[in-house]
Amino acid sequence: MTPRIVYSIFLVMLIGCFSNCSYLPEEIPAEESLLIEENARYIRMRSTESNNSLAGILFYPGGLVDPHAYIEALKALVLEDHRTVIIMKAPSNLAIIRPNQASSISKEFEDLDQWIIGGHSLGGSVACIDIFNHPDQFAALFLLASYSVDDLSNRDIPMISITSSNDLVLNQEAFEENKINLPEEFSISDPSQIPMESTRGTTIYYSIEGGNHAQFGQYGPQAGDGEADIESSAQQALVIESLRLFFQSNNL
């Protein structure tokens, strides 16, 4: 073994390392009524007025995105709807390393009876893996710029898939091909079109006009993404509005 070989290993290692950089959050909201607790496995958000009769939300972040980047995007569900929201953490910020974490964590909160699972990008696919492995533990599924590679088409729970028109990160071909893994498609062009009755047995598809991939979180521009025509706050408000109506329709 010569120093040249060691240098080669060193360089390969260095290049590998720097391709695993995560995205940092742009800003973290500092709001007194938003209570944030954190440990090695999750970030828990709740408000002083949390209502435990409402379903809690378990959320898997996108790959190589710091989980704190979703606090801003999801805080309305905590502060306005008084839900408990739990954002998963994972080694290297890759949710796929701990694909059953949400189901495991949900068992630790005995004061909440129902859980909704969701995720962004890679995190959405991981949420689908978790729900595939633990079919009875979740009351609903929401996907942000994501798709399921596991067959959930026969699962009798409501599902919603939200995408955005300027997203160049999401593999559109794979997205279309994998629609077969979710229940029957029901497309809408505006959140107000979400039926005011149970949506079990269907998947609501909604594409946000002018939005992009990165603005589902709050971590700035993402490499390879399209340019958004709307502000991230506007995109996130549409996500919250859609989820709120979706949850109400399904009594969650």
Place this chain on the structure above:
Amino acid sequence: MKYSLAIIAIILSGLSLRAQHVSFNLQALPGFWHNEALENYYGGSAFGIQYHQKSKIGQWGLGIEYRSIDWGNQISLNIPYTVYLAKKNNWDVALQCAPSIGLALFRNNPLLSWSLESSAQLRWKPQNKFSYTLGVGLRYSISPAYQQYGLINQLAETPIRLGIQYKIGKTKN
């Protein structure tokens, strides 16, 4: 970022052929911290390469390590100093202390981090150029700037290390 890489490359190039050993280490990193309550967790794993150069009472070294940590991924440069406490036939026992400085790997904005590790190591040296180490230690890590983003920006860990050393020169161990 590119300046940090250049500095690492320059320091490593200074060692070149004078290095006695090169070691490859794998570490498991169970840890604990006191946040709102004392908690334990599994912090992931680490992979590192170290050069070692013999001195009068021990070995100096220079290494680079890549690891997963609570705030994501991290790469760091460490300066281990090893003192041998006992040597017997094919075995020896050593204490190693390794301060390190590194970067938490965030795109466009890597954050400075540092750590200090002290570990005990048992080394087995068969009659060839390879030797094998098993070590346990205590490590403290902090990324001060990450405090702006997360509640956890410092932690203590109990690393468990498996290593292979390769002797480059002809000097005795």
